[in-house]
Amino acid sequence: MVDEAKKKEVLEKMKNAVIQYDEDVCKEGAQEAVDLGMDANEAIFEGLVAGMEEVGRLFEAQEYFVPEILMCADALYAGLEILKPHCKQMDLGVRGSVVIGTVEGDVHDIGKNLVKMMFDVAGFHVYDLGRDVPLDKFVDEQLKTDSELVCLSAMMTTSMVGMPKVIEKIKEKNPDCMIMIGGAPTSKELADKWGADGYAEDASNALKEAIKMVSFLKKLRAEKLNK
């Protein structure tokens, strides 16, 4: 049985390492968690994700900006890499896969990568198509992988106008597939008009939405454990 006080200390260490974007300390914490025989899923959710939740709050309070978030993400990934091989398949009823990418005409991928990170953390299988992705590739990849979710990102107004075409094609072939759009020019009105299931207007909002989703999983997990 892992010593509760020690466990708490290790979780706290990982959480703070993410917040203070310290890759080395985060790796150290993750390794300690593994060495102690702690549950890897718990280490991810109560350590790394807890840290990212705080980062999201700091961003909203305008204490952190995108450079800090990117460094926090590096720290999170450093820890995740160590913990991932020790994860047991979680039974949360949301196990799934997602196709994600930035649409053709746009080479910005920061928002996309932050959302991808939260999917990685949550144990999704992520098919990352990268950036400047031809529209048909999203449709093909969704069909090929039968993913439940497709995320389309565009930072420029000038590139997001290709989105409705992808949404229409995917929904036509697979009406149950959920589609999220993200990027500076998107809005609730556009998401509704184009038939998308969700939207996030920028990298921070995308991160916030993704954190919300993963926080929900975290809560679900805690409830399950308490039963």
Add this chain to the structure above:
Amino acid sequence: MNSRERVIKLFKGEQIDRVPCFSGMGNVTTEGLKKFGYKFAALHSDAKLMSDAAASTYHLFGFECGVVPFDLCVEAEALGCEINVYSHLEDILYPTIKKKLIHNENEMDITIPSDFIKRGRIPLMKETIGYIKKDIGAEAAIGSYVLGPFTLAGQIMELNDLLKLSFKKPDKVGKLLDILADAIIQTALEYEKAGVDYITVREMGATSDVLSPRVFKNLILPYLKKIFAELKVDTVLHICGKTNDIAVSMLESGARAISVDQKNDVAETRKKIGRDALLFGNYDPYNVLVAGTPEKVRETVRKCIDDGISAIWPGCDIWPTVPPENINAMMDEVKKYGGAK
């Protein structure tokens, strides 16, 4: 008073009959392309096609300027990046950088090629500006734009790396911005020689959505000052996204006017910068001008003027598929309402 006189007087701070309606960024429309039968992807590398398209928004709608280029890659290309103009597609896509110049932190110590202004499309831009001037230069203001040093840095290296380094190694980033400021000055001076009336510096990478106002002031503002100190024509500094906390710094850059988008609370900015500073903006060029109704466009124009804008000016490039009835409504409302204040 014709459009050119109106814009020039605005920059000079002289009396004008109403607020002008123009832009410092791309404003080509599919209506304009239809008139000539041009494909968008073909415009970027042909001076005649580009100038025809740039002048068409004035010819068709009385939009009070002609502006080139239509993409954000001119300086990066002349520095050695490869670009993609998407000529294989029928859809309108703006050129992007296909191959970066700097691939890691160790390659940041670049030098500007000695024949920089003869490279890429810089000579083509000069030729294009000459054609637009011949076409509409007596009646409408002719503008061009360059990127700000931080935004240009984001074109020639990975934005992800640039952002992290601006935090971890600001000295190294500062050095790169200094070099890029020189490249930008050289480019802008060529456009001046070609006869533009005004130049917009687009530094959208420095928005407070991405960078803290502190980093903007310490790391980026000094190089914007360097640029504006060298330009002789009237200048505009454009930053999109959140800008309320940096609006005063934007004016300190030495730009004659500042340009903000729909995320800026213009009434608040006006209070901060005083009555006489030139503040351009801030209608949403997609959600209002393209996706909105003529009535929504008119309302937005009136709100911009009530909030204290000095010129009705879009928050970004105008998306080409703008419906003619919307741009006509905008011009009409500016004429009706724009003299009231």
